[in-house]
Amino acid sequence: MNAFTIETVNWRHSKRRLKRLRDRVFVCEWRIPRQSEFDEQDPLSEHVLIIDSDGSDIATGRITPEGEIGRIAVISHHRGEEIYNVLYTALLQIAKEKDLDDVYVQCELDGVNHFESQGFHPIGSVFMDCGIPRQKMSCPVSDFSWSRVELTH
Numbered sequence: 038m039n040a041f042t043i044e045t046v047n048w049r050h051s052k053r054r055l056k057r058l059r060d061r062v063f064v065c066e067w068r069i070p071r072q073s074e075f076d077e078q079d080p081l082s083e084h085v086l087i088i089d090s091d092g093s094d095i096a097t098g099r100i101t102p103e104g105e106i107g108r109i110a111v112i113s114h115h116r117g118e119e120i121y122n123v124l125y126t127a128l129l130q131i132a133k134e135k136d137l138d139d140v141y142v143q144c145e146l147d148g149v150n151h152f153e154s155q156g157f158h159p160i161g162s163v164f165m166d167c168g169i170p171r172q173k174m175s176c177p178v179s180d181f182s183w184s185r186v187e188l189t190h
Contacts, residue, residue: 040089040090041087041088041089041090041095041120041123042087042088043085043086043087043088043123043127044085044086044087044088045083045084045085045127045131046084046085046086047083047084048079048080048081048082048084049080051084051086052079054086054094055079055084055086055097056075057094058086058094058095058096058097058110058112059074059075059097059108059110060074061110061112062110062111062112062113063108063110066113069167070167073166073167074108078099078101078105079099079108081101081102082099082100082101082102083099083100083131084097084098084099084108085097085098085099085124085127085128085131087120087123087124087127089115095111095112095115095120096109096110096111096112096115096120096123096124097109097110097124098110098124098125098127098128099128100128100131100132100140102135103141104132104135104137104138104139104140104141104178105140105141105142105143106125106128106132106140106141106142107142107143109121109124111124128140129178129181132178133178137178138177138178139175139176139177139178140175140176140178140181141160141173141174141175141176142157142173142174143166143171143172143173143174144171144172144174145169145170145171146163146170146171146172149172149174152174152176153174155176155181156176156177156180156181157174157175157176157181158174158175158176159172159173159174160173160174160175161173
């Protein structure tokens with residue numbers, strides 16, 4: 038198991054670090070337009086940064102005040118079950134501390150079955166976001182378990 042440091046940060050103090058990581062993953066790698074990647078939810082949300090043993094930021098995610106988990110960005114060579122487990126566990130802990138009843142995700146369609154296996158249920162119709170079909174899904178905080186199934190890549 039790798040050694041990671043997990044930091045809960047806010048946008049105001051960590052904007053440069055969060056933007057650098059999300060730019061690298063979403064804008065450069067996935068070709069998401071920069072104007073679509075950063076939004077009005079960033080200053081309102083709680084963000085998690087995961088730092089490796091060398092002190093490099095390797096992953097981030099956020100949870101909005103309404104409980105939407107998103108902007109999950111992981112540097113490509115760190116993607117795997119362990120890092121996602123650490124990231125989602127930290128975001129779920131924030132949801133519990135805020136006494137949220139439910140958490141939400143907006144996943145790509147190929148991720149729907151994976152999230153369903155973790156206790157999520159689709160909400161509404163499929164929609165397009167930056168040219169990517171997505172499904173909004175909801176899960177009671179008490180039912181969420183990232184470890185129910187292994188990640189497949």
